[in-house]
Every structure is written in C-alpha cells, then in structure tokens.
Amino acid sequence: MLNNAYIPYGGYYSSPFCKWMGSLANINSIELGAATSKRWFAARDYDPTLIDYLYLGVSVGQKSIFYGAPWAAAMMSAPQAPGQNITQACATATTAVFNAALAVSAGNFETTYCLLADRPSNGPHTIWPNPNGPGGEVISENWNMDNIAADPATGKDMLTTAENVAREHGFTREQADELTLRRYEQYADALADDRAFQKRYMFPLEVAVSRKETRTIEADEGVTATSAEALARLRTVQPDGIHTFGAQTHPADANAGIVVTTRERAEAMSSDPQMAVQVVAYGHARTKPAHMPMAPVESVKRALNQAGLTLDQIKTVKNHSPFIANDLHLAKALGLDAHTFNNYGTSLVYGHPQAPTLARLLIEAIEETAIKGGGYALVTGCAAGDSAAALIVKVG
Numbered sequence: 001m002l003n004n005a006y007i008p009y010g011g012y013y014s015s016p017f018c019k020w021m022g023s024l025a026n027i028n029s030i031e032l033g034a035a036t037s038k039r040w041f042a043a044r045d046y047d048p049t050l051i052d053y054l055y056l057g058v059s060v061g062q063k064s065i066f067y068g069a070p071w072a073a074a075m076m077s078a079p080q081a082p083g084q085n086i087t088q089a090c091a092t093a094t095t096a097v098f099n100a101a102l103a104v105s106a107g108n109f110e111t112t113y114c115l116l117a118d119r120p121s122n123g124p125h126t127i128w129p130n131p132n133g134p135g136g137e138v139i140s141e142n143w144n145m146d147n148i149a150a151d152p153a154t155g156k157d158m159l160t161t162a163e164n165v166a167r168e169h170g171f172t173r174e175q176a177d178e179l180t181l182r183r184y185e186q187y188a189d190a191l192a193d194d195r196a197f198q199k200r201y202m203f204p205l206e207v208a209v210s211r212k213e214t215r216t217i218e219a220d221e222g223v224t225a226t227s228a229e230a231l232a233r234l235r236t237v238q239p240d241g242i243h244t245f246g247a248q249t250h251p252a253d254a255n256a257g258i259v260v261t262t263r264e265r266a267e268a269m270s271s272d273p274q275m276a277v278q279v280v281a282y283g284h285a286r287t288k289p290a291h292m293p294m295a296p297v298e299s300v301k302r303a304l305n306q307a308g309l310t311l312d313q314i315k316t317v318k319n320h321s322p323f324i325a326n327d328l329h330l331a332k333a334l335g336l337d338a339h340t341f342n343n344y345g346t347s348l349v350y351g352h353p354q355a356p357t358l359a360r361l362l363i364e365a366i367e368e369t370a371i372k373g374g375g376y377a378l379v380t381g382c383a384a385g386d387s388a389a390a391l392i393v394k395v396g
C-alpha cells in the first residue's frame with residue numbers, strides 16, 4: 001500500500017538528453033549520473049547524507065556495474081547509503097520509483113533516491129564462454145543492437161512489434177506522420193520563452209573535454225528539425241510499414257534523479273511546501289507476444305484500479321513513445337485525444353536513454369500538472385518483453 005510516499009516538489013532533475021554517439025558517448029553513465037546528482041544536490045542545498053537508500057536504474061552495462069548502487073552513492077558523497085540496481089529496460093524508472101515508494105511506505109527507509117543513468121552509446125560487446133561451441137567458438141552479444149533486433153522470447157525486433165500493432169488496428173502512414181508532427185509542436189512549447197518549461201527541471205551536464213577543459217551541456221542534443229514535408233519524404237523502414245525514422249525514437253544518453261520520501265520530509269525538501277506530490281499507484285502488465293506498444297493500456301488499467309480512479313480524473317497523461325504506434329494505440333484503446341497528451345514533447349522527439357526516459361516523462365508530468373493547478377498525473381511506457389509499467393501521482 002502506497003500510503004506515505006512523496007516526491008518533494010522540485011526534488012528531481014533530468015539532464016538534457018544527448019543523441020547517442022554524441023557528447024556523452026565515452027563517459028561511464030554511472031560516474032556521470034553520480035557526478036551530476038552530486039552537483040544537483042549541492043545546487044538544491046540537499047544534504048546527501050540524508051539518503052537512506054539508493055536505487056540505481058541502469059539498463060546498459062557499464063564498467064564496475066557490479067558495485068552499482070553503493071558505488072554511485074559513495075561518488076555522491078552519500079557513503080552511508082546502501083542500495084540496489086534496477087534493470088527493467090524502459091520501465092526502469094517507473095519501477096524504481098515504485099520500489100522506493102513501497103520501501104518508504106513500509107517504513108524501511110525515510111529518504112530514498114532514484115538515480116537513473118544510462119548510455120546506449122558504445123554498449124558492451126559481451127563474449128559468453130561456450131566450451132561446447134565448435135572449436136570452443138564463443139557466444140557474443142551486442143547489448144543494444146542485438147536486443148533491439150530480437151526479443152529472445154519471440155525472435156521479433158522492436159519495430160516489428162510496432163508494425164504488428166499498426167496493422168492490427170489499421171493505423172496509416174498519414175496518421176503516423178500527422179501525430180509525429182504534433183509531437184514536435186508540443187516539444188516546441190517546451191522550448192518557448194528561452195526553454196522556460198524545461199528550465200523548471202532540467203539540470204545541465206558538465207563533461208570533461210580534456211584534463212583542463214570542461215564543457216557544460218544545457219539543452220537536448222540531436223533533436224532532428226522537421227516539418228510535414230520532411231516527414232512525408234522519408235521512406236518507411238519496413239516496406240509495408242507506417243514508421244519512418246521520423247516516427248520512431250533515437251537512442252540517447254542521459255541521467256535523471258528523483259527523491260522519494262515521507263510526507264514530512266518531502267515538505268521540508270520541497271521548493272513549494274504547498275505542492276505535495278504523492279506517489280499513488282503502480283501497474284505492471286504484459287500484452288500478447290510481439291505487440292509491445294499495446295502493453296501500456298493494461299498497465300494503466302491496473303494502476304487506475306489500484307488508485308480507485310477513473311481515467312477522466314487524470315489531468316495529465318504521458319506515454320513513452322519509441323514508435324508513434326504507441327501513442328496511436330493508447331489514444332484509441334483509452335478513448336483519449338492523441339493531440340492532448342505528451343505535451344512538451346516525448347521520447348519520440350527528444351530520444352530514449354532507457355532508464356531516464358520515464359523519469360523525465362514523470363518529472364514533466366508533475367510540472368505540467370503543477371502549471372494546471374494540480375491534480376492526478378499518469379505516466380506509462382512500454383518496455384522490452386511486450387510489457388509496460390504505469391505510475392500515478394497526485395500533485396498539489
């Protein structure tokens with residue numbers, strides 16, 4: 001039961017998302033995440049020794065991940081904090097916040113910290129020993145591309161799961177491009193007035209260029225400028241599909257952090273003590289094989305059921321959109337107007353670093369709901385294995 005788990009208002013950040021193989025491509029994501037969180041704690045005047053427990057969300061192996069959460073805590077000047085790694089593909093952040101909320105509600109810990117830090121760039125190339133292979137031939141695995149290319153349970157790649165959903169529901173190329181363009185317009189709203197919306201939560205990265213020079217990254221990198229004409233010109237990736245490269249996400253590198261604590265501690269850590277953010281409910285579900293973009297619907301129903309809420313009571317909806325079919329399906333299945341959710345952009349536009357993706361969407365949901373004067377916010381997103389997780393928070 002999630003009866004006493006709160007996120008301090010402002011007790012979170014997301015770094016800019018940087019398109020993969022770019023500015024963050026050569027930096028260990030756990031080290032960069034811990035260093036960024038340490039700077040952010042200092043900027044917020046938070047004492048890292050308050051952290052009782054750290055959840056490290058990371059889906060792509062990094063050097064020394066074996067030491068994961070306690071190592072990250074030590075690098076953040078929180079050497080007292082034990083912790084655990086959470087790896088649930090794109091549902092890593094929702095699952096980390098849920099586990100933190102459970103632990104705080106159960107009274108195990110008072111102040112937990114979810115650090116989501118991932119780097120699809122330069123993912124590991126694993127060699128698995130195979131003494132029975134012909135001539136001792138090894139088994140090898142490229143963590144990113146091999147897993148995007150095939151779910152070991154179904155043999156299907158991720159794009160195929162999206163095209164399966166598009167075909168089953170009769171979604172067209174025109175619908176795909178039209179909604180993709182709308183997502184870019186929504187993202188433009190987050191850039192308006194010198195990025196006023198993003199500046200509510202985005203914390204810059206500092207990246208060492210050399211021993212003597214450090215570069216500050218303030219804003220997302222690698223977002224492709226687009227237009228209706230540019231989208232219409234692109235070829236679909238599969239000949240009979242609806243998704244071009246414009247209608248799907250790109251891998252990105254990033255980190256994000258979210259404090260989950262008691263009501264009393266959240267009030268003390270909040271930048272607006274009137275604005276409570278309560279973690280209310282979580283749902284995790286799976287859909288039929290090779291139809292991943294359909295999974296969020298059942299996860300949403302489970303979260304609503306846990307919360308005792310109906311969809312019309314939700315003020316803000318966010319759906320991780322690796323493919324535009326995800327948003328087309330969520331809208332159709334739940335009777336939502338696809339143009340009115342995912343305001344201020346989504347992973348389709350700003351990229352997908354996996355563990356931090358749903359953290360950023362959750363943070364943006366909290367900020368959007370605060371702008372609307374408070375209410376319930378729902379965040380969902382599909383994940384590898386035809387699964388999805390959803391989280392509901394109450395703002396204000």
Ligand SMILES: CC(=O)SCCNC(=O)CCNC(=O)[C@H](O)C(C)(C)COP(=O)(O)OP(=O)(O)OC[C@H]1O[C@@H](n2cnc3c(N)ncnc32)[C@H](O)[C@@H]1OP(=O)(O)O
Nearest residue numbers: 090148158224226230231245246248249250322382383384
């Ligand atoms: C649970 C989950 O989340 S599942 C999701 C897992 N992730 C994925 O499946 C990722 C899917 N996407 C991909 O893997 C990547 O798109 C890749 C790796 C296949 C391709 O990446 P890249 O080669 O870097 O593609 P890139 O972003 O450059 O786009 C290809 C082309 O489309 C163009 N393009 C991309 N987006 C747009 C757009 N919105 N408007 C116009 N043109 C665009 C690019 O300009 C580029 O054109 P060019 O070849 O003339 O330079």
